[in-house]
Amino acid sequence: MPSENRFILHADLDCFYASVEMRDNQELQNKPVIIGADPKEGKGRGVVSTCSYEARKFGLHSAMPISRAYRLCPQGIYLRPNFNKYTAASKAVMEILKSYANHFQKIGIDEAYLDVSEKCESFEDVKILATKIKEEIKKSVGITLSIGISTSKSIAKIASDENKPDGLCIVPPDKIEEFLAPKNITRIPGIGKKTKIHFYKKGITKIGDLIDLPLPKLTELFGKHGKWIWKVIRGQDTRKVQELHEGRKSISKERTFYEDTSDFNLVLSKVQEINEKIHKKLLEQKISYKTITIKIRFEDFQTFTRSKTIDYPICNKEKVIKIFLELFEEFLKVNKKIRLIGLKLSNFERTAKIHQQSLLKYLYV
Ligand code: TTP
Ligand code: MG
Numbered sequence: 001m002p003s004e005n006r007f008i009l010h011a012d013l014d015c016f017y018a019s020v021e022m023r024d025n026q027e028l029q030n031k032p033v034i035i036g037a038d039p040k041e042g043k044g045r046g047v048v049s050t051c052s053y054e055a056r057k058f059g060l061h062s063a064m065p066i067s068r069a070y071r072l073c074p075q076g077i078y079l080r081p082n083f084n085k086y087t088a089a090s091k092a093v094m095e096i097l098k099s100y101a102n103h104f105q106k107i108g109i110d111e112a113y114l115d116v117s118e119k120c121e122s123f124e125d126v127k128i129l130a131t132k133i134k135e136e137i138k139k140s141v142g143i144t145l146s147i148g149i150s151t152s153k154s155i156a157k158i159a160s161d162e163n164k165p166d167g168l169c170i171v172p173p174d175k176i177e178e179f180l181a182p183k184n185i186t187r188i189p190g191i192g193k194k195t196k197i198h199f200y201k202k203g204i205t206k207i208g209d210l211i212d213l214p215l216p217k218l219t220e221l222f223g224k225h226g227k228w229i230w231k232v233i234r235g236q237d238t239r240k241v242q243e244l245h246e247g248r249k250s251i252s253k254e255r256t257f258y259e260d261t262s263d264f265n266l267v268l269s270k271v272q273e274i275n276e277k278i279h280k281k282l283l284e285q286k287i288s289y290k291t292i293t294i295k296i297r298f299e300d301f302q303t304f305t306r307s308k309t310i311d312y313p314i315c316n317k318e319k320v321i322k323i324f325l326e327l328f329e330e331f332l333k334v335n336k337k338i339r340l341i342g343l344k345l346s347n348f349e350r351t352a353k354i355h356q357q358s359l360l361k362y363l364y365v
Contacts, residue, residue, distance in 0.1 A: 016143070018051055093137055115240070290347035296341060
């Protein structure tokens with residue numbers, strides 16, 4: 001289906017953990033509620049997991065050291081997380097969201113994409129549907145969420161953040177450029193803290209600075225990022241809404257170093273970073289794998305892959321690192337710098353196929 005004929009929703013719960021706590025204790029409503037480590041009157045270690053919108057007015061946000069949060073907002077109500085409650089609330093929300101979608105994809109504990117192209121004919125239809133979804137979740141789970149709607153996943157995601165909390169933001173194709181222009185480039189998925197520096201150096205900070213650049217110019221400046229950006233800002237991100245396991249046989253990620261390197265610790269830390277990301281997705285979707293493949297590209301572009309297949313499906317990031325080290329060993333003696341490193345996990349099995357509960361626990365350490 002051409003991307004302009006799709007209707008994609010991105011749903012994201014508002015200050016999720018804090019919302020659940022406020023739902024369960026009326027006294028917390030409209031107060032600065034902070035979920036995270038114990039602040040110990042400013043001496044505590046650890047970070048803020050999330051906080052209510054009241055607390056955000058004091059400058060608090062996720063991942064902020066709890067000691068700093070306490071200094072900024074000593075009158076806040078500081079609570080330890082209660083994950084069982086959040087998991088139950090997430091499950092209830094996801095079931096409702098899924099029931100409204102033609103295609104559904106859960107992302108993490110409080111986010112999901114819905115493709116509703118087969119049940120809606122216009123943005124007006126989608127708006128009615130989104131309003132209904134919001135009402136049902138509020139009524140049966142007791143918390144609010146924000147929904148972004150557009151014709152692609154990336155624009156829907158940016159839109160869900162637009163009018164938080166309890167927001168609804170619709171971006172039809174002819175409004176995409178206008179919607180994106182004033183936003184910082186880091187709102188484009190894939191442009192993180194590190195990549196943004198490359199853009200800033202070229203005087204590009206806002207998405208509007210990119211809109212008039214033709215595709216060849218963008219690829220010349222930013223390589224594969226250029227092509228991706230060009231597509232995203234035109235609403236041409238054609239990624240499907242689908243669970244990871246649907247039609248997918250492997251998951252892989254690779255990283256090119258900013259400068260070719262012979263520092264093994266750097267290589268290993270990149271692999272660990274990739275490994276964490278991949279496992280986050282696999283764990284969410286309860287997928288295990290039997291084959292681990294590594295990819296190495298040297299400074300002269302010579303590229304090698306090495307694989308190992310084990311007898312039983314696992315989902316164990318420590319084991320992957322062990323196998324990586326095993327497979328990498330033969331390259332330790334190569335007297336060339338490394339340009340790229342990659343990791344692929346394949347030969348998938350849905351966890352449901354593994355029957356032994358005790359084994360399951362062992363595999364998901
Ligand atoms: P988010 O959706 O990023 O944040 P949020 O739902 O709290 O707030 P927003 O209204 O801006 O969407 O994350 C969902 C939950 O994940 C959040 O409630 C707590 C948890 N989380 C952490 O524990 N640490 C973190 O650094 C982040 C970002 C989230
Ligand atoms: Mg959220």
